[in-house]
Amino acid sequence: MSHDPWVWVAAFLTLCIFSFLYKDNPFYRFAEHLLIGATLGYALPLVWKNIVTPKIIVPLQHHEYWLLIPLCLGLLYIARLIPKYAWLSRWPMAFALGTGSGIAIPLSLQAGIFKQMQGTMLTKAMLSPSITPTVHIIGNIVMFVGVITTLIYFYFSIKHTGTVGKVARIGVWYIMLAFGATFGYTVMARVSLLIGRFQFLLHDWLGVIK
Amino acid sequence: MNLLNKFMNMDRRWIYLITAICVIIPFLIPIGLPTYTTPPARNIYEKIDNTSDGQVVLLSFDYDAAVLPELYPMTITILNHCFNRNIKVILMSLYMQGIGIAQVALEDVKREFPEKKEGIDYTLLPYVPGGALVILGIGEDIHKTFPTDYYGTLIDSLPMMREIRNFDQISLAISFSGGGVSRTWVTYANQRYGANVAAGVTAVMAAENYPYLQTKQLIGMLGGLKGAAEYENLVEKNLKLKTRKAACIGMDAQSAVHIMMIVFIVLANIAYFAGRRRKK
Numbered sequence: 001m002s003h004d005p006w007v008w009v010a011a012f013l014t015l016c017i018f019s020f021l022y023k024d025n026p027f028y029r030f031a032e033h034l035l036i037g038a039t040l041g042y043a044l045p046l047v048w049k050n051i052v053t054p055k056i057i058v059p060l061q062h063h064e065y066w067l068l069i070p071l072c073l074g075l076l077y078i079a080r081l082i083p084k085y086a087w088l089s090r091w092p093m094a095f096a097l098g099t100g101s102g103i104a105i106p107l108s109l110q111a112g113i114f115k116q117m118q119g120t121m122l123t124k125a126m127l128s129p130s131i132t133p134t135v136h137i138i139g140n141i142v143m144f145v146g147v148i149t150t151l152i153y154f155y156f157s158i159k160h161t162g163t164v165g166k167v168a169r170i171g172v173w174y175i176m177l178a179f180g181a182t183f184g185y186t187v188m189a190r191v192s193l194l195i196g197r198f199q200f201l202l203h204d205w206l207g208v209i210k
Numbered sequence: 211m212n213l214l215n216k217f218m219n220m221d222r223r224w225i226y227l228i229t230a231i232c233v234i235i236p237f238l239i240p241i242g243l244p245t246y247t248t249p250p251a252r253n254i255y256e257k258i259d260n261t262s263d264g265q266v267v268l269l270s271f272d273y274d275a276a277v278l279p280e281l282y283p284m285t286i287t288i289l290n291h292c293f294n295r296n297i298k299v300i301l302m303s304l305y306m307q308g309i310g311i312a313q314v315a316l317e318d319v320k321r322e323f324p325e326k327k328e329g330i331d332y333t334l335l336p337y338v339p340g341g342a343l344v345i346l347g348i349g350e351d352i353h354k355t356f357p358t359d360y361y362g363t364l365i366d367s368l369p370m371m372r373e374i375r376n377f378d379q380i381s382l383a384i385s386f387s388g389g390g391v392s393r394t395w396v397t398y399a400n401q402r403y404g405a406n407v408a409a410g411v412t413a414v415m416a417a418e419n420y421p422y423l424q425t426k427q428l429i430g431m432l433g434g435l436k437g438a439a440e441y442e443n444l445v446e447k448n449l450k451l452k453t454r455k456a457a458c459i460g461m462d463a464q465s466a467v468h469i470m471m472i473v474f475i476v477l478a479n480i481a482y483f484a485g486r487r488r489k490k
Contacts, residue, residue, distance in 0.1 A: 021226045046306050050337045103342065104397075111401040111427060112393075119425035143424070182417045185433065189280060189413035191233075191467045192435040195460040196279020198233050209237045209459075 002205050011205040014197055120147045146174040214481040225474070232470045236462035243465050245458065250423055251440040253430035254408045255448075257382045258291055265381040266298040266374055268348075270395070271308035271315070277388035277412050278311070283457040284410045284438035285315050285386050287445055293323040293331070294449045298370045300380070302335040302356075304344060304391055309337045309360065322453060329368035334360040341391075345398040349376055349405070377405035382429070386410040392419060396427045410437065435460055 002008065016031035059067050073095060079088035125131045126140045152164065153171030160168045202209045258267055269288065273281050292299045301312040312334060320326055328334065335356045338344050347355030352374060353365050365371050373379060383405055385395040392409035399405040406429050409419055413434030422428040432441055438457035446455065 022223060043306060046337070050306065051339055055339075103346070107397050107401050111397040115401070115425050115427060116421055119421070178417070182414075185413040185416050187468070187471060188434050188436065188464065191464055192280045192413060192460065193277075194229070194467075195233055195435065195463050198230075198237065198463070199279070199456060199460060202234070202237050210454075 001207050007205055011201060014201060018197075120144060145170070150174050214484050217477060218481045218485065228470060229467060232466040233463040236466050237459070240459070241462045241465075243462055245436065245439045245443055245461050247440045247444055250428075250431040250433075251437055251444065254288070254382070254384065254432065255291070255430075255441065255444045257406060257408070257429055258288070258297065259295060261295070261297045261381040264373060265379055266300055266370070267292050268300045268302065268380045268383040269312070270383065270385045270387075270391075271301065271303040271312040272305050272385050272387040272389075272391035273311070273412075274305055274307035274388070275311070279460075280412045280434050280438070281386045281388065281410060282311070282315070283435065283455075283460075284432045284441055285311075286318060286453055287438060287441045287457075288384065288410070289315055289319045290322070290453055291441075291445050291449065293319060293326055294445070296331075298330075299332040300335060300352075300371075300374070301332060303337055304341050304385075304394070306337050306339075309334070313360070319453065328361070329359070329363065330370055333365070333368055333371055335365075336360045342394050342398050345395060346402065348380075349399065349403040351375055377403045380405060382406045382408060384408045384410055388412045388415065390415070390418075392428070393422070396422050400427050408432075435464060 002011075013031045013034070016027040019025055020028040056067060056071060073092045076088045076092050079085045120143065122140055122144050127137055129137065132140070149167050149171035151171070153160075153168040153175065158164050199209075261267060267288075269285065271285065289299065301316065303309045303312055316332065316334065326332060336358065338347075338355060340347070344355060353371070356365055358364055359368060359371075377383070377399060383395060383399055385392040385407070387409070388411070392407075392411055392415070395407045395409070400407045407427070408430040409422075409428050410432040411419055411434070413436070416431065416433030416437070419428060419431050419433075423431055432438060435457050439455075439461045442455045442458050
């Protein structure tokens with residue numbers, strides 16, 4: 001059993017959170033409020049130490065007065081709190097949106113769409129048994145069919161009847177398979193979190209497992 | 211039928227209790243179910259193993275405490291692997307809370323490797339806001355993006371950082387994330403600078419990352435506790451892992467809960483269809 005008082009505190013708070021599974025109670029609410037408070041308390045000094053001090057205060061002390069321009073622009077966000085001057089907050093937003101979009105759009109298109117389209121395209125080599133193993137050839141065809149049929153399912157300008165309807169139906173099956181895979185992984189993720197807490201309780205706190 | 215009705219109206223707290231039992235028992239009586247290594251995990255291992263002299267591995271701790279049980283075991287094991295192979299490591303985070311986790315991970319692994327020195331074998335970089343802009347900054351000049359390390363030492367004065375300027379000297383950048391940050395690394399580090407990027411993600415995010423594996427925008431991926439267990443096995447097999455195999459230990463419980471869930475889903479479906487037939 002641990003002799004570290006902080007491990008005991010963490011174990012107590014873990015049990016407080018677990019107690020919600022039985023029903024809502026003051027112990028759970030105490031732990032929940034403590035978490036929110038601690039998160040904020042942790043974040044504020046970090047922002048001050050890692051952002052405000054090195055990025056604003058120290059450079060200003062070294063006479064880098066041009067920083068006052070972005071500083072003032074950033075402070076305009078606070079204008080939202082004053083209804084009469086709330087419109088001023090649109091300026092920093094416009095700046096952030098403009099620069100953010102300018103940087104993100106070309107690269108996101110490249111990485112998320114063009115590259116993915118390229119990955120879907122079947123080449124002669126991808127279908128050649130002398131170059132590609134049979135199982136990969138089947139995989140390439142399955143993926144190609146999946147992308148096309150799913151895209152057709154999401155094409156709403158043609159009524160999903162007849163041949164289009166049948167193809168879209170195959171797309172629905174692919175979507176269902178994707179949902180199934182995502183659900184399976186989600187279950188695994190949530191169980192992992194539970195396992196992590198139990199490992200803490202049984203190993204770090206009680207010491208009953210290695 | 212009465213039994214099926216009871217099953218369908220079962221208090222969910224019984225399910226919580228059975229889940230807890232399914233997690234606890236495999237811890238107390240380990241079964242040692244095998245975990246097979248998949249190519250995405252092996253690719254990361256081989257890429258790190260083949261890191262040449264003069265290059266470093268960059269580990270980005272882009273997560274907070276909420277996903278610690280899933281991501282911490284894999285970060286520890288990869289750090290262990292790098293130190294074992296005498297590969298220099300840069301630790302950073304695009305999340306403010308991630309730096310604290312990186313520091314704890316370093317302390318944990320350094321217990322096994324006390325000879326490893328800051329600035330010589332590894333460098334912990336401070337949190338710099340900006341997300342994607344930070345990645346672009348590393349691509350241009352890491353020294354301008356991070357003038358000092360986490361402890362305030364000028365980065366130019368750190369021996370291991372003198373030759374490191376951008377992604378050209380980084381053999382692999384691994385983003386550990388519980389959200390979509392690994393895609394940010396793909397978009398900016400891989401797409402813009404051609405950097406080798408890998409992801410260590412929570413299981414929830416794993417399915418979304420598979421398309422990037424297929425296009426080789428990600429050279430490898432570790433998905434959740436299972437991915438971490440795969441990596442632990444790889445390191446254990448080749449290098450003798452010194453730290454505790456937290457992920458492998460947890461995989462028995464993972465399998466037990468999965469079997470329990472399959473049983474519940476099958477029983478619930480039988481009860482549902484039986485109930486529907488009775489109504490007709």
